[in-house]
Amino acid sequence: MASSGSAATTSDVLPARARYPAGVLVALAGTGLLLVAAFWDLAIGARPLSASQVVGGLFGHGNVLDVEIVRSIRLPRVLMAAVIGLDLAMSGVIMQGLTANPLAAPDIVGVSAGAALVVVAAATVFAQIHGTALVLLGFAGAGIAAFGVLGLAGVGQGRTSPVRMALAGVTVTAMLLAFTQALLLLHQNGTAGIFFWLVGGVNFAQWSDLLVILPWTAIGAAGAMLLAVALNILALGDDVARGVGLNVDRTRLLGVLCVVCLAGAAVAVSGPVAFIGLIVPHTTRRLVGNNHLLVIPLAGLLGATLLTFADVGARFVQFPFETPSGIVTALLGAPFFLYLARRHRASA
Amino acid sequence: MSSLQRVCVPRLAAAAASVLLAAACGGIGQTVSPSSAPGAAPAYSTNPNVSQCGKADRIITDANNFVTTIRGVPQRIVTVELSFADDVSLLSVSPVGIGDDNDPNLVIPQIRSRIGPYTSLGTRESPNFAVIAGLKPDLIIADQIGNRKIIDQLRTVAPTLTLQSQHTTYSQNIDTALTIGVALNQCVRMQKVLADHDATMATIKAKVPAGEHRSFVFALSSDKTFTVFNSQQYTGTVLEQLGLKAVATDPSLFPAGDASGVTLETLVQLDPDLIFYANVLDTPTGLFDTWQRTQLFEASKAAKTHGAHREGQKPWSLTRGITGSEVIAAQAVHDLYGK
Numbered sequence: 001m002a003s004s005g006s007a008a009t010t011s012d013v014l015p016a017r018a019r020y021p022a023g024v025l026v027a028l029a030g031t032g033l034l035l036v037a038a039f040w041d042l043a044i045g046a047r048p049l050s051a052s053q054v055v056g057g058l059f060g061h062g063n064v065l066d067v068e069i070v071r072s073i074r075l076p077r078v079l080m081a082a083v084i085g086l087d088l089a090m091s092g093v094i095m096q097g098l099t100a101n102p103l104a105a106p107d108i109v110g111v112s113a114g115a116a117l118v119v120v121a122a123a124t125v126f127a128q129i130h131g132t133a134l135v136l137l138g139f140a141g142a143g144i145a146a147f148g149v150l151g152l153a154g155v156g157q158g159r160t161s162p163v164r165m166a167l168a169g170v171t172v173t174a175m176l177l178a179f180t181q182a183l184l185l186l187h188q189n190g191t192a193g194i195f196f197w198l199v200g201g202v203n204f205a206q207w208s209d210l211l212v213i214l215p216w217t218a219i220g221a222a223g224a225m226l227l228a229v230a231l232n233i234l235a236l237g238d239d240v241a242r243g244v245g246l247n248v249d250r251t252r253l254l255g256v257l258c259v260v261c262l263a264g265a266a267v268a269v270s271g272p273v274a275f276i277g278l279i280v281p282h283t284t285r286r287l288v289g290n291n292h293l294l295v296i297p298l299a300g301l302l303g304a305t306l307l308t309f310a311d312v313g314a315r316f317v318q319f320p321f322e323t324p325s326g327i328v329t330a331l332l333g334a335p336f337f338l339y340l341a342r343r344h345r346a347s348a
Numbered sequence: 349m350s351s352l353q354r355v356c357v358p359r360l361a362a363a364a365a366s367v368l369l370a371a372a373c374g375g376i377g378q379t380v381s382p383s384s385a386p387g388a389a390p391a392y393s394t395n396p397n398v399s400q401c402g403k404a405d406r407i408i409t410d411a412n413n414f415v416t417t418i419r420g421v422p423q424r425i426v427t428v429e430l431s432f433a434d435d436v437s438l439l440s441v442s443p444v445g446i447g448d449d450n451d452p453n454l455v456i457p458q459i460r461s462r463i464g465p466y467t468s469l470g471t472r473e474s475p476n477f478a479v480i481a482g483l484k485p486d487l488i489i490a491d492q493i494g495n496r497k498i499i500d501q502l503r504t505v506a507p508t509l510t511l512q513s514q515h516t517t518y519s520q521n522i523d524t525a526l527t528i529g530v531a532l533n534q535c536v537r538m539q540k541v542l543a544d545h546d547a548t549m550a551t552i553k554a555k556v557p558a559g560e561h562r563s564f565v566f567a568l569s570s571d572k573t574f575t576v577f578n579s580q581q582y583t584g585t586v587l588e589q590l591g592l593k594a595v596a597t598d599p600s601l602f603p604a605g606d607a608s609g610v611t612l613e614t615l616v617q618l619d620p621d622l623i624f625y626a627n628v629l630d631t632p633t634g635l636f637d638t639w640q641r642t643q644l645f646e647a648s649k650a651a652k653t654h655g656a657h658r659e660g661q662k663p664w665s666l667t668r669g670i671t672g673s674e675v676i677a678a679q680a681v682h683d684l685y686g687k
Contacts, residue, residue, distance in 0.1 A: 046617035065616075068644040073613045123570060127629040130571040131638075188449055188471055189666065190629045193573030196609055203609060204573060204635060271572075320617065322609035 023288045023298060030301040034082065037308035041078045042070065044312065046320035072207075080205035080213075080269070081311045081325065082304035085276055087217055087266035089303020090224050091259040092277025093284070093296050097231035098255040099162040103340060105277040106263035108169040109256055112272035113176035114145025115264060116198060119271075120180045123194045124187035135212050135268045142264030146256050148172050155249050155256075161238060165252070200273035200326030202311055213265045220261030221300065227255055228292035235290065273326045275333020276303050282340060306332075397527045401535035408531055410510040411492040411524075412499070418507055421533045422487035426506070428475050429513035430455060432489040434669030435525045437462040438541045439534045445483045447472035456663050458671050474498070481505050487531065513668055518585035525670055545670050552677045553590055555687040560591040562621035562655075567610070568665055569625050569634035576610045583664055586673045587624070587680055595620045612639045616648050623650045624680065626661040657683040 042054050047069055049057065056062035057070025091106040099108065106112065118141030122129040129137060152168035153161075184191050196203075230251045233241045238248050263277065284299040310328040317323035400406035406418050426445040427433040433446045433455065442464040448454045449471050455463070467483055469475035473494050480488065480502070488508040490499060493515055502508040509531055511524045522542060529538025566583045567576045577584055579594030588594060595618050610618075627634035639645050640656060650656050663675040681687055 046611070046614035065644070065647050068642075068647070069613050069616075072642060072644055073611060119572075123572070123628070127631040130631065130633055134571060185474060186450070186471060188473055189451075189454070189661070190570075193568065193570035193575055193609075193628060196575070197572040203611060206638070320614050322611060322614070324609075 019289045023294045026287050026298050027301065030298065030305055034301065034305040034308060037305055037312060038078045038082065040312050041081065041308055042074045044315050045069065045074060076207045076210050077202050077205040078308060080202040080210055081308045083213060083217055084202060084266045084270045084273060085303035085307030086300040087220065087262040088273060088276040089280035089299040090221060090296055091263035093281040093292065093299045094224055094255050094259050096281050097234060097292060098252050099165050101162055101166060106259050107173060108166060109149045109259055110145030110169055110172040110176060111142035111260060111263045112267045113173040114141040115139065115267040116272055117141055117176045117180045119197065120183050120194060124183050124190035127190065132208055132212055135209060138268030139264050142267055143260045145172055145176055146260045150253065150256055155253055196324055197271040199324035200271035201314065201324030202270050203322040203324060209269045213269050216261045216265035220258045223254065223258040223261065224296050227251065227258060228296055231292040271326065273307065274330040276307055276329055279333050279336050280306060395523055395526060397530045400530050406530055406533065408509060408527065411512050412510045414510060416507050416509060418487065418531050424483060424485045426469065426480055426483060426485040426488045428469060428489065428495055429472055429491045430667050431513045431521065431669030431672060432511065433463065434459050434667065434671045435528045438670055439529065439532055439537050441532060442466065444485065445469045445480060447475050454662060454666065456667050456675065458675060477501060516582055516668060517580055518582065518589060518673055521582065521668060545674065548674050549589060549677060552681050555681050555685060556590050561593055563593045563595045564622035564624060565595050565618065565620045566624045568628055569636035570628040571634060574610050574635050582668045583676060586676045590677060590680060592622065612642065612644055616644055619649050621649050621653065622655040624657050624659055626659045626664050628661060630661050
């Protein structure tokens, strides 16, 4: 955020290219694709339902069983896929902006590892913790991990940098993963089903989970939009950003807070769905330019679309039984990551 | 395999095995299990180990087709899986070391009462080699699947038999018990154990009304997932001994030796008459407990007939073994018929 006392105004320093016509097209296409994905996701399941039965079910008309399946099982799942996709994609944009690292993802501040450690600990050792309490604890784990990373990176001491953040993130994540693996190794009896969750997915989404995650999504998304201009300035580099009056440390702190709200809540509910936070921000930038005012909301839209399609794809792996949608996103994301890494090296 | 075959084959197989054991061990008469049938197919004649009964040096072919020579009578036996501890203890031998995931309560009381103090090996999948070596075992019994990565290392410590425990069926488990009997040079005793077991199962099954053929699933419910076990896994094959029919039979949908994630919608669509489930770590509440409060579940056959039965995780999904099957069968009959 630029301080009001700065000589330069934000419009003077805005570095971002914004392709507004492309943005409108992406918004329209993304919305259309999201609707297609959502309807497809609503229409498939163990119980065959026609399009009219699905629509009827949404409005409470038709066979009671069909209505219950659409409203209680499929609808929360579809909405959860959209919300989780939005959360992860938006937080990916923020992380890449904060760290000036095109390969950064929300995981880099330890949110996934923090939430995973708490959930695995609950599954294996503190088995009395479950349901909404576990989701909130997972969220807390994500937050604690993120602030651990910020502490190690020196945020608040005026010496933070993208490299320090990345190193701190890698260190904290590795440590948390080691603890998680130790728990899994030492408590094999409690691990049934936990590997499924660790792959990430929305297969068992419930309305209660959605109600837990929505407020954090709203806070995180609003915060991200408020930070958009500051992220544009930060893209010029720390020194320039400081030169135009941006409080870099505070921006990073607020950015990580947004990431915790978005990705922390998402991971606590759905597990660490891979690569959404990496693929989508890049794709969005290529389509609409670098202006975070456009990139953040459109990445959210495309993230929602991608994860909903991934959930559809996951249904076909061993239909009608469940496969975590994280498998599909990983299959898409791993080659994409390699492509990015090669492209980055070639342009370096 | 038809349901009739499912019910009969293991029993016939046990009977045939008894005959073979009796013949091989010599001088033990021709006693067969109560339900043996004359002319029954010698299902265990393919078990090459039966021919080694009574020999001082017994050449045992394990589940990996690895050949191990066991000399004399092993005294210090280490069992990495609970079902092996069960089988060994039925021969009045107390393992010196057991893989119990560092939790003595993992061993169900029915088995615990037969064994003396033992040393925990740590986790079943990754037992502590230093502890195993320190126990100076003369025989290690390891699991074909769970311990597949450490078998070679175990063999450096002591003669090691790799047998089936995880993803085993009821009849395979009886076959495993036979091999353990040969390995411990207690063929006659194992024959008696299997005959007693057969009688116990017959007694339990006698409480089941004629014509019982309700469908069932057995599943583990955690806070995050609901995993259904297929009909080739141990618990399902035991319940099929009672005449119940597993729903999860299609191997293309329920991969053999694996468990599938199932949503409430899929469960309602499968619509089994009976749902036996255990909460992971026996927690008070799991995902399925939440599902049971939904309108959707109330439309299922299991809900309408009060066919959902919560069981303990240890006997139903972790123990396996001869005693484990009796506990599962007895509990199921108690739940279903109050007997």
